[in-house]
Amino acid sequence: MGLSYADADISIRLTDTENLIKYERDCAGSKESRHLGRTFSAIHINPVEPVNLPEALTHFLEISFPPLLLSPGAEQDIYLKFPVEIGVFLESGNNRDLLDIFSLVPAKFSLYGSPSSGVITRWYKSDLSTEIPITDPLREGVMSLHVKNSGTETTTVSRAVFDSSSMCLFYGSRVAMTATMEILSPLIAHTTFSDTAPADCPNRAIDLYLARGFSITNRKGYFMEAGTI
Amino acid sequence: MNFLDLFNLTLPSATDIESTVTSDNDIFASVSPRDVLLFFVGIIAAYIIGLAISHHLRVRMSHRLKKDQLDILTGVIRVALILVAIGISLPGLLDLSVTIIIVAFVAVIAIIGLSSQKVISNMVAGLALLYESPFATGDFISTDGVSGTVVSVRLFSVRIRTTDGIYVHIPNDQIYSTTVSNNQANVAVRFVYSVGIRYQDDVKRAQEIIGKILEDYTFVLKNPAPAVFVSDITSDSIVLTIRVWFPSNWKLTRDDVSLSTAILPRIKDSLEAAGIEMPYAQRVVWFANQPRDTISGPAKKQDPHQAE
Numbered sequence: 001m002g003l004s005y006a007d008a009d010i011s012i013r014l015t016d017t018e019n020l021i022k023y024e025r026d027c028a029g030s031k032e033s034r035h036l037g038r039t040f041s042a043i044h045i046n047p048v049e050p051v052n053l054p055e056a057l058t059h060f061l062e063i064s065f066p067p068l069l070l071s072p073g074a075e076q077d078i079y080l081k082f083p084v085e086i087g088v089f090l091e092s093g094n095n096r097d098l099l100d101i102f103s104l105v106p107a108k109f110s111l112y113g114s115p116s117s118g119v120i121t122r123w124y125k126s127d128l129s130t131e132i133p134i135t136d137p138l139r140e141g142v143m144s145l146h147v148k149n150s151g152t153e154t155t156t157v158s159r160a161v162f163d164s165s166s167m168c169l170f171y172g173s174r175v176a177m178t179a180t181m182e183i184l185s186p187l188i189a190h191t192t193f194s195d196t197a198p199a200d201c202p203n204r205a206i207d208l209y210l211a212r213g214f215s216i217t218n219r220k221g222y223f224m225e226a227g228t229i
Numbered sequence: 230m231n232f233l234d235l236f237n238l239t240l241p242s243a244t245d246i247e248s249t250v251t252s253d254n255d256i257f258a259s260v261s262p263r264d265v266l267l268f269f270v271g272i273i274a275a276y277i278i279g280l281a282i283s284h285h286l287r288v289r290m291s292h293r294l295k296k297d298q299l300d301i302l303t304g305v306i307r308v309a310l311i312l313v314a315i316g317i318s319l320p321g322l323l324d325l326s327v328t329i330i331i332v333a334f335v336a337v338i339a340i341i342g343l344s345s346q347k348v349i350s351n352m353v354a355g356l357a358l359l360y361e362s363p364f365a366t367g368d369f370i371s372t373d374g375v376s377g378t379v380v381s382v383r384l385f386s387v388r389i390r391t392t393d394g395i396y397v398h399i400p401n402d403q404i405y406s407t408t409v410s411n412n413q414a415n416v417a418v419r420f421v422y423s424v425g426i427r428y429q430d431d432v433k434r435a436q437e438i439i440g441k442i443l444e445d446y447t448f449v450l451k452n453p454a455p456a457v458f459v460s461d462i463t464s465d466s467i468v469l470t471i472r473v474w475f476p477s478n479w480k481l482t483r484d485d486v487s488l489s490t491a492i493l494p495r496i497k498d499s500l501e502a503a504g505i506e507m508p509y510a511q512r513v514v515w516f517a518n519q520p521r522d523t524i525s526g527p528a529k530k531q532d533p534h535q536a537e
Contacts, residue, residue: 106447
């Protein structure tokens with residue numbers, strides 16, 4: 001068995017040793033090396049929920065973007081960028097076990113809400129566009145976000161917080177997610193994900209939560225209760 | 230007059246006394262193997278029911294209660310069930326009235342209470358800690374001169390592993406009656422550092438350099454934004470105070486020493502690379518009778534006695 005991928009920033013190599021397989025990964029200087037038993041039948045590499053590196057401190061993703069003003073009842077489709085983390089999974093039988101996660105994008109954490117009742121988020125700053133932006137799929141994905149103001153006040157939106165346990169990631173020519181943000185008031189919004197694949201991203205990424213053996217009970221999204229600015 | 234008449238007392242006859250004593254000593258006489266079997270079956274049944282309730286609570290309540298709270302709650306329920314089982318089956322086993330059992334139980338409790346007030350107070354404090362839950366297993370706390378990670382919260386004591394790797398066992402009543410700081414009760418925690426620079430250094434440049442380091446540092450929270458400001462002008466230096474927020478569940482947030490070693494060396498290196506140095510403590514000393522032309526710089530200007 002032998003497999004290798006290499007570009008300017010990432011190299012992954014699986015090589016046969018005597019009775020083991022050696023996995024080696026180099027991602028912009030961050031290296032990982034492990035010996036694997038010959039018990040797996042396939043290896044899968046795909047984008048995963050971007051909340052794992054450098055430590056899994058949170059399962060929330062916060063995207064900050066230029067302010068968008070929406071009057072009551074208004075709806076707007078926008079595109080945001082989000083950081084990409086890449087997961088390596090080993091398949092054996094019906095199991096898909098996580099082997100490695102790496103990323104070319106430096107992480108930054110933030111606090112959404114107050115220290116006593118808020119949540120730690122993986123923070124990312126994005127541009128806002130109304131057309132699908134061109135991205136390097138190894139670094140950034142594109143989120144199609146449908147923003148709807150169901151409240152009774154004109155509201156400014158400049159950040160969105162998502163619960164990664166309900167994320168649905170797709171990949172193809174790019175890495176993609178589709179989400180909805182419903183503004184209920186200037187302080188409260190509800191974010192959810194759609195599990196419908198975009199036309200140019202037909203492949204569903206392996207859910208990290210499922211690979212880790214967790215059952216996903218929350219597909220209801222996240223209520224942002226500390227404002228949208 | 231007989232003294233018994235004086236006090237108008239009546240006593241049973243010697244035979245009656247003997248028979249009473251005999252019947253009191255005979256409480257085991259009527260115990261059959263079946264009664265003993267029923268007694269132990271009752272205890273075992275209570276134990277099994279306790280286990281089943283514990284399992285049910287763990288399944289149903291694990292997302293609402295922390296592990297320590299569940300442990301204490303299930304422990305209390307199991308002990309209570311066994312006590313109830315003993316209370317129900319013992320009168321039948323020993324052919325005693327419920328009143329006698331209650332009196333004996335109260336007496337035993339009173340004796341235990343008097344002889345082991347500390348134990349009782351620890352247990353009560355343990356229940357209070359369970360109810361208030363100021364910390365949980367895995368939290369990093371500081372109390373009464375001890376700082377460390379909570380290993381377990383039990384009915385009578387809390388066990389802490391200090392950063393030196395030492396286990397510390399603290400009775401619950403002690404921990405309940407003293408101040409406890411929990412670094413991880415909130416999701417974010419703020420740390421404050423001070424850095425001194427020389428008078429001749431550019432303060433704004435130093436603030437920019439430190440701000441850039443904090444901006445690039447993954448675990449310094451974007452919001453609330455870090456702050457770098459001049460907090461003091463001492464005789465030796467201009468003091469910059471740095472306020473930063475970190476996720477409280479980050480491992481280095483557990484003690485300030487680890488965080489300092491992660492942040493402060495970077496700040497020092499970057500400031501020095503930009504030519505901004507940490508000043509040594511220094512004093513300008515001049516003598517009143519020193520010839521004027523040998524005094525140079527600011528000291529010469531500040532000398533009021535030399536002015537003519």
